[in-house]
Amino acid sequence: MRIGMLTSGGDAPGLNAVIRGAVLTGTTVHHHEFVGFKDGWKGLVENDTLPLGRHEVKGISKQGGTILGTSRTNPFEGRGGVDRINDVFAENRLDALIAIGGEGTLAAAKRLTDAGIRIVGVPKTVDNDLDATDYTFGFDTAVGIATEAMDRLRTTGDAHNRCMVAEVMGRHVGWIALHSGMAAGAHAILIPEQNTSMDQLCAWVQSAYDRGRAPLVVVAEGFTLDGADQPHSERGLDAFGRPRLGGIGEMLAPMIEERTGIETRATTLGHIQRGGTPSAFDRVLATRLGMAAISAVDDARWGEMVALRGTEIVRVPFEAALGKLKTVPQARYDEAALLFG
Numbered sequence: 001m002r003i004g005m006l007t008s009g010g011d012a013p014g015l016n017a018v019i020r021g022a023v024l025t026g027t028t029v030h031h032h033e034f035v036g037f038k039d040g041w042k043g044l045v046e047n048d049t050l051p052l053g054r055h056e057v058k059g060i061s062k063q064g065g066t067i068l069g070t071s072r073t074n075p076f077e078g079r080g081g082v083d084r085i086n087d088v089f090a091e092n093r094l095d096a097l098i099a100i101g102g103e104g105t106l107a108a109a110k111r112l113t114d115a116g117i118r119i120v121g122v123p124k125t126v127d128n129d130l131d132a133t134d135y136t137f138g139f140d141t142a143v144g145i146a147t148e149a150m151d152r153l154r155t156t157g158d159a160h161n162r163c164m165v166a167e168v169m170g171r172h173v174g175w176i177a178l179h180s181g182m183a184a185g186a187h188a189i190l191i192p193e194q195n196t197s198m199d200q201l202c203a204w205v206q207s208a209y210d211r212g213r214a215p216l217v218v219v220a221e222g223f224t225l226d227g228a229d230q231p232h233s234e235r236g237l238d239a240f241g242r243p244r245l246g247g248i249g250e251m252l253a254p255m256i257e258e259r260t261g262i263e264t265r266a267t268t269l270g271h272i273q274r275g276g277t278p279s280a281f282d283r284v285l286a287t288r289l290g291m292a293a294i295s296a297v298d299d300a301r302w303g304e305m306v307a308l309r310g311t312e313i314v315r316v317p318f319e320a321a322l323g324k325l326k327t328v329p330q331a332r333y334d335e336a337a338l339l340f341g
């Protein structure tokens, strides 16, 4: 078979391990050939291809980013659409496509599969918010990076008796904040799923400070104070004139300082969380998903994605991952909150 492959949406550490897992299994075990498409759906629509064989995937598991490049292009926009993609399939003599991406990618893949295009998906997001899979690769790496950063923030916070606020990724859900905050022993964790008042936050900060600690507050970029008090739109525009995704950490720091009198500093970790070497856990998960995607192609499981359930790799229909996000359950937050303050 000739199999196309693309990576789409925000990158996540482990993408290269998926590509390697799929290409090595596909070429050596099943004698498939591969065609790489550059920069996600954009490369498919524009028929912009890259060679993809054993040579190209040599030693790439440990590399961050993606050798195929990525973009947030929608395959139905511009000159894209079902007919165009069918033409590109024909020009490249493709039998199938493996699309590696998050919710947007899988939603597009579902529309294309419904129109008869043969696609298997591999789920990806550092935010870990995709339903129908227990974990996504990239999340473990992001949590590790955020935890290490917070360990560092704590020593400088301790030295100056300051409250340190760390803003982490998670525009819709608080998985990175919850896990990195627990790992680093945060005194407060603020996530989009939970309403937390300024009074409650300052009480946690004050209680930690009174015990001689430098308070550490972890906030997910999508958190809004008291639910609706501070919608994203009020955070203004970034330097490029786009609505700011984050900025909540910078907003909270002076408010904490004003109310508690405790000197406070904010750090936004941003894209550092998505860069660099994937953790061993993410490499293994990503490699297994890549290998499983080849089995799914061999079994003609179009319209399905490979996913992690417990320790097993399973197959689920695209629609199982679409429509609702995997949010942090109340019980997980309550468990973490027992140790706040």
Ligand code: F6P
Pocket: 010, 125, 126, 127, 169, 170, 171, 221, 245, 274
């Ligand atoms: O989708 C993952 C994510 O990392 C979000 O947490 C973050 O808000 C967003 O991507 C950043 O996207 P971009 O790289 O396009 O700025």
